[in-house]
Amino acid sequence: MNYLWEVYLKARQQGSDENRLRFTMAKEYSPYMEVSCPLLNQDRVEPGETVEVNPYYRFYDIFKDLCHPEMQEYTKLRESVTSLVLHQLAANDAVSGMTREEYYKKLLYQDLVSGAYGEAARETAGMFTRQERETVLSGLLRQYQTGSSLDIFKDMMEALVPDNIVYQSNENFHEIFVYVGGRKTGKSEARMKFLVQMFVDLPYHVDIYYEHHFGIIGVEETMRTGEITLC
Numbered sequence: 001m002n003y004l005w006e007v008y009l010k011a012r013q014q015g016s017d018e019n020r021l022r023f024t025m026a027k028e029y030s031p032y033m034e035v036s037c038p039l040l041n042q043d044r045v046e047p048g049e050t051v052e053v054n055p056y057y058r059f060y061d062i063f064k065d066l067c068h069p070e071m072q073e074y075t076k077l078r079e080s081v082t083s084l085v086l087h088q089l090a091a092n093d094a095v096s097g098m099t100r101e102e103y104y105k106k107l108l109y110q111d112l113v114s115g116a117y118g119e120a121a122r123e124t125a126g127m128f129t130r131q132e133r134e135t136v137l138s139g140l141l142r143q144y145q146t147g148s149s150l151d152i153f154k155d156m157m158e159a160l161v162p163d164n165i166v167y168q169s170n171e172n173f174h175e176i177f178v179y180v181g182g183r184k185t186g187k188s189e190a191r192m193k194f195l196v197q198m199f200v201d202l203p204y205h206v207d208i209y210y211e212h213h214f215g216i217i218g219v220e221e222t223m224r225t226g227e228i229t230l231c
Contacts, residue, residue: 002033002034002035003034003035003093004023004034004035004053004058004086004089004090004093005090005093005094006035007021007035007045007051007090008021008090008091008093008094009094010043010044010045011045011047012094012130013130014044014045015129015130016045016046016047017047018090019087020047020048021045021048021049021050021051021087022048022049022050022051022083023050023051023053023082023083023086023087023090024050024051024052024053024079024082024083025052025053025055025063025067025079025082026052026053026054027052029052029053029054030054031054031057033054033057034053034054034057034058035051035052035053035054036052036053036054037051037052053086055067055082055086059089062085062089063082063085066078066081066082066085067082101141104141105134105137105138105140105141108137108140108141109125109133109137112125113125113126117197117198118197120190120193120194120197121194121197121198123190124190124191124193124194125194127187127190127191128160128191132159132160135156135159135160136156136160136198139152139155139156139198139199140198143199148199148200148201150166150168150176150200150204152199153166153195153196153199153200154166156195156199157178157195160191160195161180161191161192161195162181162182163180163181163182164178164179164180164181165178165179165213166178166179167179174203174204174205175204175205175207176200176204176205176206176207177206177207177209178192178206178207178208178209179209179213180192180208180209180210180211181211182210182211183210183211184210184211188210192208196208
């Protein structure tokens with residue numbers, strides 16, 4: 001990691017809070033590198049880690065007076081201000097390379113965690129990993145762009161719920177049956193409710209079956225005694 005933005009994005013990628021990082025003026029640094037890591041090939045950032053930075057590498061005009069080596073007054077204050085300013089510069093770096101799609105997904109996530117989609121959705125959003133969250137946000141963005149459809153719901157199921165099958169009733173077009181191979185837990189139930197809430201439009205109705213498949217006449221694999229669920 002050679003640049004400020006690399007440290008910032010690496011913390012995000014690891015699921016750490018980048019705001020807990022503390023940036024400080026490096027005691028010894030290379031004039032050819034912005035970040036002074038203990039190891040040249042360091043590829044992880046520990047939560048709350050203090051990161052030494054050469055602020056003159058790109059931001060000389062900002063720090064030429066604030067970090068001048070002959071300044072001895074207000075040491076703690078200058079250290080705090082330095083860290084705050086570097087945080088803002090790192091955030092600016094991260095946003096400057098953001099595509100329009102990423103920007104929209106960021107806004108959607110802010111709506112989720114602020115409760116715009118309801119308290120249950122806000123709590124469940126925290127149950128997804130960073131990669132899963134990107135999948136959900138991509139699905140929501142696609143839904144806004146093209147309109148709600150069962151295809152998007154099926155794509156989300158395929159990406160986020162292992163061992164699942166989605167059926168559409170032949171008798172009632174708006175009735176959906178979902179088989180989930182895993183056991184029913186509080187977390188799996190909350191995630192399924194979230195996906196239904198976010199990706200299944202009215203007037204569809206969804207019934208979810210966990211662990212045991214419901215019986216389908218004519219399909220022998222689903223008609224085993226003790227291993228079926230009655231609809």
